Amino acid sequence: xxxxxxxxxxxxxxxxxxxxxxxxxxxxxxxxxxxxxxxxxxxxxxxxxxxxxxxxxxxxxxxxxxxxxxxxxxxxxxxxxxxxxxxxxxxxxxxxxxxxxxxxxxxxxxxxxxxxxxxxxxxxxxxxxxxxxxxxxxxxxxxxxxxxxxxxxxxxxxxxxxxxxxxxxxxxxxxxxxxxxxxxxxxxxxxxxxxxxxxxxxxxxxxx
Amino acid sequence: xxxxxxxxxxxxxxxxxxxxxxxxxxxxxxxxxxxxxxxxxxxxxxxxxxxxxxxxxxxxxxxxxxxxxxxxxxxxxxxxxxxxxxxxxxxxxxxxxxxxxxxxxxxxxxxxxxxxxxxxxxxxxxxxxxxxxxxxxxxxxxxxxxxxxxxxxxxxxxxxxxxxxxxxxxxxxxxxxxxxxxxxxxxxxxxxxxxxxxxxxxxxxxxx
DNA sequence: ATTTTGAGCGTACAACTGTTCACTATTTTA
DNA sequence: TAAAATAGTGAACAGTTGTACGCTCAAAAT
Numbered sequence: 001x002x003x004x005x006x007x008x009x010x011x012x013x014x015x016x017x018x019x020x021x022x023x024x025x026x027x028x029x030x031x032x033x034x035x036x037x038x039x040x041x042x043x044x045x046x047x048x049x050x051x052x053x054x055x056x057x058x059x060x061x062x063x064x065x066x067x068x069x070x071x072x073x074x075x076x077x078x079x080x081x082x083x084x085x086x087x088x089x090x091x092x093x094x095x096x097x098x099x100x101x102x103x104x105x106x107x108x109x110x111x112x113x114x115x116x117x118x119x120x121x122x123x124x125x126x127x128x129x130x131x132x133x134x135x136x137x138x139x140x141x142x143x144x145x146x147x148x149x150x151x152x153x154x155x156x157x158x159x160x161x162x163x164x165x166x167x168x169x170x171x172x173x174x175x176x177x178x179x180x181x182x183x184x185x186x187x188x189x190x191x192x193x194x195x196x197x198x199x200x201x202x203x204x205x206x207x208x
Numbered sequence: 209x210x211x212x213x214x215x216x217x218x219x220x221x222x223x224x225x226x227x228x229x230x231x232x233x234x235x236x237x238x239x240x241x242x243x244x245x246x247x248x249x250x251x252x253x254x255x256x257x258x259x260x261x262x263x264x265x266x267x268x269x270x271x272x273x274x275x276x277x278x279x280x281x282x283x284x285x286x287x288x289x290x291x292x293x294x295x296x297x298x299x300x301x302x303x304x305x306x307x308x309x310x311x312x313x314x315x316x317x318x319x320x321x322x323x324x325x326x327x328x329x330x331x332x333x334x335x336x337x338x339x340x341x342x343x344x345x346x347x348x349x350x351x352x353x354x355x356x357x358x359x360x361x362x363x364x365x366x367x368x369x370x371x372x373x374x375x376x377x378x379x380x381x382x383x384x385x386x387x388x389x390x391x392x393x394x395x396x397x398x399x400x401x402x403x404x405x406x407x408x409x410x411x412x413x414x415x416x
Numbered sequence: 417a418t419t420t421t422g423a424g425c426g427t428a429c430a431a432c433t434g435t436t437c438a439c440t441a442t443t444t445t446a
Numbered sequence: 447t448a449a450a451a452t453a454g455t456g457a458a459c460a461g462t463t464g465t466a467c468g469c470t471c472a473a474a475a476t
Binding site: 026027028029031032111112114115116117118119122153154156157160161164167183186187189190191192193194195197198 | 234235236237239240319320322323324325326327361362364365368369372375379391394395397398399400401402403405406
């Protein structure tokens with residue numbers, strides 16, 4: 001029972017996903033893709049699309065999930081590198097930029113659909129980004145010994161700036177990307193210092 | 209010579225602009241509008257559209273210009289309020305939120321097309337936002353006596369965070385918006401403190 | 417060995433798209 | 447007053463879209 005049939009189905013499903021992902025270029029948003037186009041690119045008749053997804057929306061949500069996986073890969077890799085020592089901020093930004101470079105289209109999707117039309121899409125993207133933020137928040141809370149709410153403010157601001165930079169970076173050449181990365185690093189430092197400062201001016205919480 | 213003809217033409221041109229703006233709701237992006245729909249909404253035959261714009265793109269760029277004007281109004285109003293005294297950050301954020309509330313659709317356009325498809329659109333939106341950033345940079349440089357590059361880092365980070373919050377705010381109810389505004393205010397404070405801190409640790413630049 | 421299932425296909429259709437063209441009616445110009 | 451310019455129209459076009467339907471044929475279940 002190899003499931004030769006289910007296997008084949010999974011394969012063409014992947015073809016549809018890859019086809020859609022492949023069409024997402026600089027001047028093509030997901031919502032501008034048509035079911036027929038994607039099916040054609042995948043080498044399928046338009047009607048066969050329905051054997052795998054009931055909708056373009058359903059395909060889209062699948063892509064967002066895919067992007068979520070990529071995001072977690074990114075986090076894992078950053079964590080590994082950080083453990084080996086060096087500036088946390090620098091490493092994080094560079095890892096992020098690398099990922100954008102090698103996963104352009106999936107990041108395009110993520111960054112565009114964040115402010116896109118379909119509410120379900122936005123929700124899905126925001127879920128992924130929130131997860132990302134929370135991980136960072138935990139890390140900051142422990143590593144820098146900040147109160148949770150201050151850590152959250154810092155994490156949220158950092159993620160906003162990094163993702164926003166990601167959206168910019170996608171359309172830049174290598175040199176411009178480096179400049180951008182340096183700017184982001186400095187901004188993250190400013191935020192980190194500000195958070196430390198805000199924490200230190202707080203009344204200490206003491207046991208009664 | 210009242211120019212009764214040119215007058216009427218300008219009027220229906222406005223109708224087209226308003227029609228397009230009116231269609232930009234939560235679940236409708238500019239690129240999803242069709243020429244025919246817009247013409248219909250404006251009470252025109254599809255073909256009459258061409259008497260005013262050669263393209264939907266041309267209409268779109270006109271809308272972005274419109275949004276730019278709104279943005280400058282916003283800046284002007286914030287400046288007036290700031291002169292009357294009070295927390296600069298608080299006033300700025302609240303003014304921004306007010307504007308979003310009373311110009312929902314035009315902000316939707318601005319925030320969406322920033323990461324949209326058409327390169328010309330993105331360029332136009334980024335031009336407006338850059339202008340906004342530079343104004344803020346000047347202000348910070350003078351008011352807080354920061355070096356220009358530090359002031360720029362702060363201004364850029366602040367604008368990124370505020371606009372990103374704007375995109376979020378559009379879909380929130382009143383109470384949630386207030387919470388968001390408070391979070392933004394705290395984050396801007398963190399950034400301001402961080403910038404001050406970074407400045408104060410710099411080697412002073414002295415005349416030779 | 418026979419029946420059932422289901423992935424993929426081709427045809428067809430109605431809805432919509434942007435754009436062309438020749439036309440009307442009114443204002444503007446000469 | 448006659449001629450030219452032009453905002454707005456309606457019909458028609460070729461193209462694209464999503465989707466319903468019935469079919470095939472190989473795999474799976476009986």
